[in-house]
Amino acid sequence: MKLLLLLQNYEKYLSGYYHQDWVNALKKRHSCYLWGKGYSNYDKKMEINQVISLATKSIGSIDFVFIMSSWSEVNSDDSFNPEPAIDLREIEIPKIFFLNKEYKQLESKVSYIKKNRINLVISVLENVKERFDFTEFIHLPFAVSIDRVETLLSKKNIYKYDFAFTGALHSSYLDQRRKLKELIIPKNKKFFRGNISYLDKKYKIYWAEWGSKNLLTRQSRLPSGFKYFKFLSQCRTFLATTSAMGIIGTRFFELMLLGSIPLVPDDESLNYFGKTLIKDMKSCILFGKNTRSFYEALEIALSDKDIIQEILIRNKRTIIENHTYENRVSSLEEKLNLLNNNFYNNKNEIIS
Incomplete structure (x- = not known):
C-alpha cells in the first residue's frame, strides 16, 4: 500500500516512543510519504491537495491518508484543529485517524473526526468505541518495538x-x-x-x-x-x-x-x-x-x-x-482491506 502519513517528526524524541514506533512499523511493510512539522517538506500554509500532489510524485497514487498520533501534538488549543490549513473533507481517499490521549479534548476530537469525514478511528481504548458510532473503529493497544x-x-x-x-x-x-x-x-x-x-x-x-x-x-x-x-x-x-x-x-x-x-x-x-x-x-x-x-x-x-x-x-x-508494532500493523491491514473495498464500492454506487 501507498500511505500518506500526516504527523509531527518524533524521530529524535526521547519519550512517547509509540509515535515513532508506529511509523517505523508501517514503513517496513508499505511505501510511506511523511508530511508535517519537523520535516523538510513542511509548510504550514500548504493545503491537503498540495500535500497529496507531493506524495503522489514521490511514491505514486495514495491508497490511504493516515493522521498519526503525533498530529494531535501540533497544538494544544481547546478547539482541536492541529493544522487549520489542512481540510481533509477536500479529498476522496480513505482517511485513518490515530486517536491520542483520549483523556484530553475527547469531545473536540470527536467533532474534528466527524467534520473531516474520517473513515476509520484507531484507539488504545476499547471503551470509547461508542463515541464513534458514525464511522469505523478498531481497538489497537499500545505495543513495543x-x-x-x-x-x-x-x-x-x-x-x-x-x-x-x-x-x-x-x-x-x-x-x-x-x-x-x-x-x-x-x-x-x-x-x-x-x-x-x-x-x-x-x-x-x-x-x-x-x-x-x-x-x-x-x-x-x-x-x-x-x-x-x-x-x-x-x-x-x-x-x-x-x-x-x-x-x-x-x-x-x-x-x-x-x-x-x-x-x-x-x-x-x-x-x-x-x-x-x-x-x-x-x-x-x-x-x-x-x-x-x-x-x-x-x-x-x-x-x-x-x-x-x-x-x-x-x-x-x-x-x-x-504485542509488537508489527503485530499491530498486521491487525490494521485486515481492517484496511475491508475498508478499502467498502469505500470504493460505496463510491461507485453513488456514481452509478
Whole structure:
C-alpha cells in the first residue's frame, strides 16, 4: 500500500516512543510519504491537495491518508484543529485517524473526526468505541518495538534495584501511584534512590517523578532513550498502573519484554483487554485490598524464584508473539482491506 502519513517528526524524541514506533512499523511493510512539522517538506500554509500532489510524485497514487498520533501534538488549543490549513473533507481517499490521549479534548476530537469525514478511528481504548458510532473503529493497544531493545534481549539481566517507578503521578486522574508513594517514600520526596526497610528486610529502590533533576547537573533523574530501556531491565520489579481512563500504557509491555516483574494495584475497573493482559501470578503480581499488601507482593517477586522464572519466560514470549508494532500493523491491514473495498464500492454506487 501507498500511505500518506500526516504527523509531527518524533524521530529524535526521547519519550512517547509509540509515535515513532508506529511509523517505523508501517514503513517496513508499505511505501510511506511523511508530511508535517519537523520535516523538510513542511509548510504550514500548504493545503491537503498540495500535500497529496507531493506524495503522489514521490511514491505514486495514495491508497490511504493516515493522521498519526503525533498530529494531535501540533497544538494544544481547546478547539482541536492541529493544522487549520489542512481540510481533509477536500479529498476522496480513505482517511485513518490515530486517536491520542483520549483523556484530553475527547469531545473536540470527536467533532474534528466527524467534520473531516474520517473513515476509520484507531484507539488504545476499547471503551470509547461508542463515541464513534458514525464511522469505523478498531481497538489497537499500545505495543513495543523489538528494534529498540534487541541488544538487551540477548543479554542476561543484571539487576540493580528491587523496585522502581519513574513518571508522573497523574493525581488528577488516579490515586494509586500517590498512595504507594505515601506508603514507601521518605518525606514525600519526588526523587529517592536508596534503601527502604520493612520488618527485618531492606529493599533497594529507585523513585523519580517528572520534574526531578540532579541538583548539580540539572539533568533529569528519569532515564530516556536507550538508557530508559536498559534501566527497566535492571529493575527486578516496577510499579505498573493503568493511566487515565484505564489506558494500558507502553510500560506494561516494556516491562514484560525486558524481564522486570510488574507490580500492579488491584483495579476492579479494568476493561476486557486489561483483564486478558494483567493476570495475577501469570504476567504480574497484584497488590491491594483484594489480594495482598505491597510488601507481600514485593517479597514474592524477590524470593519465589520458580514462579518468577515462569512469569518472565511467559511474558517475553507473549510480547514477542502478540504485542509488537508489527503485530499491530498486521491487525490494521485486515481492517484496511475491508475498508478499502467498502469505500470504493460505496463510491461507485453513488456514481452509478
